[in-house]
Amino acid sequence: MLGRVGNLTTVLAQNVQKQQQQRGMATLKSISIRLKSVKNIQKITQSMKMVSAAKYARAERELRAVKPIGDGAKQFYEKAEIAALPDVPQKLIIAITSDRGLCGACHTSVARHIRLELNKDDQNIKVVCVGDKSRAILQRIYGKNIILAGNEIGRLPPTFIDASKLADAILNTNYQFSSGEIVYNRFKSVVSYSTTTLPVFSLASVTAAPKLSIYDSLDDEVIQSYLEFSLAALIFYAMKEGACSEQSSRMTAMDNASKNAGEMIEKLTLTFNRTRQAVITRELIEIISGASAL
Amino acid sequence: MTAWRQAGLNYINYSTIAARLLRQALKPEARAEAAKRAEVHIKVTKWENGKPIKTVQGKNENC
Numbered sequence: 001m002l003g004r005v006g007n008l009t010t011v012l013a014q015n016v017q018k019q020q021q022q023r024g025m026a027t028l029k030s031i032s033i034r035l036k037s038v039k040n041i042q043k044i045t046q047s048m049k050m051v052s053a054a055k056y057a058r059a060e061r062e063l064r065a066v067k068p069i070g071d072g073a074k075q076f077y078e079k080a081e082i083a084a085l086p087d088v089p090q091k092l093i094i095a096i097t098s099d100r101g102l103c104g105a106c107h108t109s110v111a112r113h114i115r116l117e118l119n120k121d122d123q124n125i126k127v128v129c130v131g132d133k134s135r136a137i138l139q140r141i142y143g144k145n146i147i148l149a150g151n152e153i154g155r156l157p158p159t160f161i162d163a164s165k166l167a168d169a170i171l172n173t174n175y176q177f178s179s180g181e182i183v184y185n186r187f188k189s190v191v192s193y194s195t196t197t198l199p200v201f202s203l204a205s206v207t208a209a210p211k212l213s214i215y216d217s218l219d220d221e222v223i224q225s226y227l228e229f230s231l232a233a234l235i236f237y238a239m240k241e242g243a244c245s246e247q248s249s250r251m252t253a254m255d256n257a258s259k260n261a262g263e264m265i266e267k268l269t270l271t272f273n274r275t276r277q278a279v280i281t282r283e284l285i286e287i288i289s290g291a292s293a294l
Numbered sequence: 295m296t297a298w299r300q301a302g303l304n305y306i307n308y309s310t311i312a313a314r315l316l317r318q319a320l321k322p323e324a325r326a327e328a329a330k331r332a333e334v335h336i337k338v339t340k341w342e343n344g345k346p347i348k349t350v351q352g353k354n355e356n357c
Contacts, residue, residue: 130336143344152337162336164306169338171304221295228305 028279031272038268042261048102049254055157056190056247062157063187063244070237073230074198082201082209084179089124092170092180092200093117094235095138096242097131098154103250106185106242107133109195113183118142126175130166130239147173158243163236171228178205184238185245191252193245198234203227 084091093114097107111134118125118138128148129135135149150166180200185193203224212218298308317328340347 139344143341146341146344148338149341149346150336150338152335156333156335159331159333159335161310161332161334164310165334165336166338168304168306169340171306173340221299225305229309232306 028272028275031268031275035265035268035272038261038264042258042265045254045257045261049251049258052103052247052250052254056244056251059157059240059244059247060187063240066237066240069233070198070241073233073237076226076230077199077201079211079214080206080209081211082199082206084201085205085208088176088178088204089121090175090177091117091125092128092175092177093125094128094170094180094182094200094238095130095134096182096184096235096238097129097134098243098246099132099151100154100246100250101133102253103246104253106193106246106249107131108137110134110183110185110242111137113195113197114138115142118145126177128166128170130235147175153239154243154246158236158239160232160236163239164232167228167232167235170231176202178202182234182238184242185249187241187245187248190248193249198238200231200234201227
């Protein structure tokens, strides 16, 4: 019994050795195939980096022009000290992402922020997903909370008309919310962004604000028009910030990918050369030992 | 109540129409540049119960 087991192990060990040898033989070809494919991947990631660098430069230039629009709209909410109505708990969350991936964690961090909010309370929060990425992430668990989804965004820089179409669609959903927030990636520098929120309020919340009287000659008509406009303006601003941080983070991601591919190429070349040398040495040994056996 | 609100438009529709008219009134050399900013790419879809329902058509689709 014991002997049999001992036999089995030696057979197994031989098999393993044979397999390793076979693999060692085959690797020369397979390594060169792999080397070629990694080189191609590196070329792709490098060119993607160049493309996103150009897009980033444009997005940043446009973002600088848009910043005052967003600041102006934000100031109004801060100066008038508007808060959500306590008796209307309904909230609206607008997720600003895009259709395109390969840009690090920028879409995931927006989605995670929203998921945390929804974990707390998934009855009174509705979500508007801008961009396929956030929709794809939130759809599975919180599909019922999505009321609007926008796509075809991210290929070209967002325009104000995009933002106003979305704002119009939000106003036409007939969803009664007292407060809301726009979740987007705020661009800080080429290498960093942070996921931030912008507040949005309904007409009822604004008219109930305690410090609204610091603004002169307001009537409901004016406030309503202004709120409609400021929703579009805030969405536009958030879209621009999001587009800029997306491009910058894609740039970094692609840079890292090319660097990793470069490391991989180095290692693969080394193993390739080593294997080739081993094959040559083995053949030489075979020839020499064959010759000396004569 | 203003006339455009009575006609069922909100301020967003009103201002996009105004902006479109302004773009059309520009001189030809400036108009080409402005037309680039007037493109719409986004497609908005209504969702209910975790399913897309239909694409939302704006009141002024080609604005």
